[in-house]
Amino acid sequence: MKGYFFRNLLVAVGGVALSAAVFYYLVIPVEAALLRELVSPENGTVEEWAADFSGLQSWVILASVVVELIWLLVALIDAGRRGSHRRLWLALGLVAVLLGLVACIWLPPAQSGVVYAVLLSVLNAALLYWLGTAWWTPATHKYDPIGSEFLRARLPW
């Protein structure tokens, strides 16, 4: 059974790291570019504001990854014989969303368009948590995340 744990741990950690990297290197730059068009900062240039947003989102990604890892660890240790942990998954998802929301406190002030930044921050936290858990949850709880059955059916393995 060592093989089972090692494989699932490797898949989970690797998968989460991959998702985080995709967000960090692809999603956040696209979002920053988008916000440059939508936000009017109170102080400084829009580039500086977008750079601050990107920096803040890397902390949101990190927070979401930590929450994901907590879930993945629970799913790896618990065999699931007593049933699904969907409520726990939802609760942790809520924590990730709240962290995404709370992070917005540190956004630089803007005359307009800040609501888009808040929405994107919450979306980043939620989406990263969902994708990371729906795709990479260990076998015993793989269908606890909502939509994971649909998502995993499209996996080639």
Add this chain to the structure above:
Amino acid sequence: MSYYVIGVGGSGARSVEALIHLCAAGLAPVNVDHIKFVMVDPDTANSSWTRTEEITKTYSDLREVPKGACDFQRLLVERLGSVWSPFGNSRAESQKLEQLFNYPALPSESRCLFDLLYTPEQRGAKLDIGFRGRPSIGAAIFGAALDVAKVEPWTSLVADMSTATAGGERVWVFILGSLFGGTGASGLPTIARLLAGAPNVTRANLAIGGAFLLPYFQFTVPPNPGQVVYADSLAFPRQTRQALEYYGLMSSDYNRIYAIGVDQKISQKSFSVGGSDQVNRAHVVELLAALAAMDFFATGAPGLPGAGQCAVIAREQPGEFTWADVPDVHWQDNGGRTHMVQSREKIGQLARTAFAYLKVFYPHLKQALRDPKSTAQTPWFVDLVKNHGVDLNEKPVEDSLSAGAKLAAACLRWLKELHTETSGIEVRLVDVQAFGDLTNVREDPSVLDETRFSKLVEGWKDRSLTDIWRLMCARRDRGPVRRVSGLGYFFKALYELCG
């Protein structure tokens, strides 16, 4: 090739039961894919047959619906009719020997001969519950009643045999029964003789083997048994010796004989003259008889090395019976390569599958039937049941789940009996301490001690039931897999992970 097994009497019934369990364990040689059974007993109410009939039906049912294409479903087991009695349908009238031979109407010379062969008590004893340990009664009745040209299932059997042998196909018949009681001792020589001499059957293509069970149980007859003629276990050794002398002196119709016995006989707790009161538990001798059938099907062809020779096996250590004493099954494929199936490995796999199914998976499947939401996110249920189009509310599916539980419970009970019904010999094959009281195990699996799962049979992986659950969850079998359908994906996965 065609394979037939004929179980004669109570010991034959229990040996056939053991054979069904071995079929489920996947211990049959790979060339055997279809076995037809005939069950013979004048005592059709014998509880051993009731059990064997139930298990045969359950195994067949389980094989038909959830096709899993794994070893435990590989064999097709077919029963030719229900238990055949030499008294036919008239057994309810409590036949007597003198009625069967129309004693009052016999010519005086024949009556004198009859009087010489049978005592007045034997002539007048009711025979609906067997031959009461008297082969001399049984042989006369078998000889008179078993007409292979007129009586079913023998006519069908002989028709099959003659068609097959005429086409150059080899037919294998294996007969199991005790040599020491009434029914087996009288049926074993008679049935073999009638089949060997059946019309249109090419003898050269017919291989007949037999497992002759030597005395392995005894019982104490109460001071007033309520009958004048009854089986007396004190006479068993003498009867066995006489029977063996018969086979030694007379030319036999058997191509191969397996004589299987034990030095320390078990004591049956209660005495019964027969009928449903007669409850004899499973014994390792019957397991060996069933393995003898597998060996015969694998290697017993006339003309193969070994013909005319005598081989002897014995227990490794006195006082105990372990896996070292259970023969493995060897066979040769068409290319002449020898293969081996380990009894320990296969029976262990079956025991673990049965245990895991009853303890964990069957309760979950029942729960899914009552409350579908409860298992909606259970991975193995989604991947191995729901996504293969299985609807638990369909009657055949529900029946298969129930048949699985029945067969699993029967398997564990059989294994437990192998260990408990012994005297002076410690049977150490399976850790039956893990089983508890199995009477109601299908409804109450708490009697199964999960902590002993991985050590049910020594030498297996260190894999707990929770590990099996994890691996089931990790298994996808997206399919389609050839020859697998519906619930078969689930059973196949469980069986393979327990191996």
